[in-house]
Amino acid sequence: MVVEQDESVHLPLEMIEIIVPKLPVKSLLRFKSVSKSWNTMISDPAFVKHHLRISKHSNPHNLFMQKHPNSKGFFSLVKFEGRKFRTVKLLECPYACVKFLAFCDGVLLLSDISYKKLTLWNPSTRQTANFEFPYAHCCYPMSYGLFHDRTVGDFKVVVICRDHCAIYSCKDKAWTRKRRIQDIGLVQIGSGVCVDGVVYWVNRWSSDGTHILYFDTKDDDELKVLRKPENVNLTGKMIDLICLRDNLCMCCIGRGVTNVQIWIKEKGSGNSTWKELMTIENVQTRASCFEPLLHFVGNKILIVWKDSKLVVYNPSEKTFEEVDD
Numbered sequence: 121m122v123v124e125q126d127e128s129v130h131l132p133l134e135m136i137e138i139i140v141p142k143l144p145v146k147s148l149l150r151f152k153s154v155s156k157s158w159n160t161m162i163s164d165p166a167f168v169k170h171h172l173r174i175s176k177h178s179n180p181h182n183l184f185m186q187k188h189p190n191s192k193g194f195f196s197l198v199k200f201e202g203r204k205f206r207t208v209k210l211l212e213c214p215y216a217c218v219k220f221l222a223f224c225d226g227v228l229l230l231s232d233i234s235y236k237k238l239t240l241w242n243p244s245t246r247q248t249a250n251f252e253f254p255y256a257h258c259c260y261p262m263s264y265g266l267f268h269d270r271t272v273g274d275f276k277v278v279v280i281c282r283d284h285c286a287i288y289s290c291k292d293k294a295w296t297r298k299r300r301i302q303d304i305g306l307v308q309i310g311s312g313v314c315v316d317g318v319v320y321w322v323n324r325w326s327s328d329g330t331h332i333l334y335f336d337t338k339d340d341d342e343l344k345v346l347r348k349p350e351n352v353n354l355t356g357k358m359i360d361l362i363c364l365r366d367n368l369c370m371c372c373i374g375r376g377v378t379n380v381q382i383w384i385k386e387k388g389s390g391n392s393t394w395k396e397l398m399t400i401e402n403v404q405t406r407a408s409c410f411e412p413l414l415h416f417v418g419n420k421i422l423i424v425w426k427d428s429k430l431v432v433y434n435p436s437e438k439t440f441e442e443v444d445d
Contacts, residue, residue: 141167149245182417183208185228185243187220195243200417203432204444214239214248222266224314227275229266240266240275240290249290253279255297265312265319269337278319278335280309285335285343298342309333313361315368316387320346322359330354332361332370347392349383364416369397371414378402382414398435 140162143151152159161167182200193215197208217230217239230239240249265278274291285298310322317338323331332346348354352372360371368385380400386393400421415422421433422443430443 136161144244184415185211193218197243200422203441211243214241214250217241221264222277222312222314224266224275225268227266227268229264229277238277238288240277249275251288251293253286254295255279255281255284255286263309263312263321265314265321265335267314267317267319267335267337270317271338276337278312280321280333280343287337310359310361313363313368315363316366320361320368322361324359330357330359332359346385349394349396352383360414362414362416369414370394380414400433400435401438 140148140151148162152162184198184200184205185195186198187195193213195211195213197211198205199208200206213230218233219231219235220228221231221238222229226242226244228241228243230241231237236253238251238253242248262282263280265280266275267278268275272291274289276290277288279286279288286295287298288295310324312319312321314320318334318336321333323333332348333343334346335343349370354372357372362369362371364384367387370383370385372381372383373379379402382397382400383394384397386395400423415424417432419434419436421435423431423433432441432443433439434441
């Protein structure tokens with residue numbers, strides 16, 4: 121390890137640039153105390169961005185967080201291997217945070233029971249940022265989104281209300297209000313999904329059908345409607361949005377139908393080019409009553425139904441396996 125006082129100890133710069141970005145966050149925080157130069161390097165926004173990009177591609181995507189069922193105020197970090205979940209550790213969440221609202225780049229958006237006091241929490245570094253939603257007295261929030269504006273190194277929170285949307289900048293520590301979409305009714309909006317710096321929502325069961333909304337800070341800072349796949353009727357279907365390797369995916373399932381269609385969108389927030397990725401056939405569950413939540417784990421798909429039933433789907437063999445736990 122580099123120690124500035126001992127000039128006999130030296131690592132080539134090329135080696136440092138290859139090894140250090142691959143280290144876990146816990147190690148990086150400890151290594152910031154090695155020297156001033158290491159602290160400067162690890163704290164640099166360009167390094168943080170590079171480390172995040174490497175972590176996304178090297179992560180096996182089999183780690184999950186959930187509220188601990190028996191310990192109030194704690195999250196469980198669980199690892200999925202084979203057909204079993206194994207608890208890795210317990211994480212104590214910030215005080216009085218009881219609601220999970222959104223997630224982006226390892227950071228969680230939490231709130232108290234009133235939805236007025238909000239907290240950004242990084243479980244890896246234990247860092248928090250606390251702030252309040254100032255408009256709760258006049259307009260109850262409908263949905264939330266969280267995204268990382270990598271161009272300026274800022275996490276931003278988007279809160280959708282019936283007559284406006286509000287954006288909070290952690291860097292500026294300030295809220296701004298934006299006009300709502302004028303030509304579409306906001307009825308029931310799902311949780312926001314962040315993909316490559318853009319937040320997407322499903323606006324379900326509005327008067328003129330189901331829509332996908334998106335917010336892109338590089339695109340006028342306002343809510344817009346994303347075009348759906350052509351020749352696909354989403355009326356009466358349950359829709360779920362997921363992120364697959366920095367691409368937006370849309371899962372569709374019709375009432376009374378046990379087939380799940382998965383569509384993938386090409387890069388770019390306003391890009392409306394969709395391709396059908398796969399169809400999961402003969403899902404043995406109460407598909408007419410529950411909306412699926414899908415997670416890609418390696419070359420398989422973990423399907424979580426709202427009745428808490430878990431199954432693993434193998435796309436290459438088109439087979440299902442029930443999860444033991």
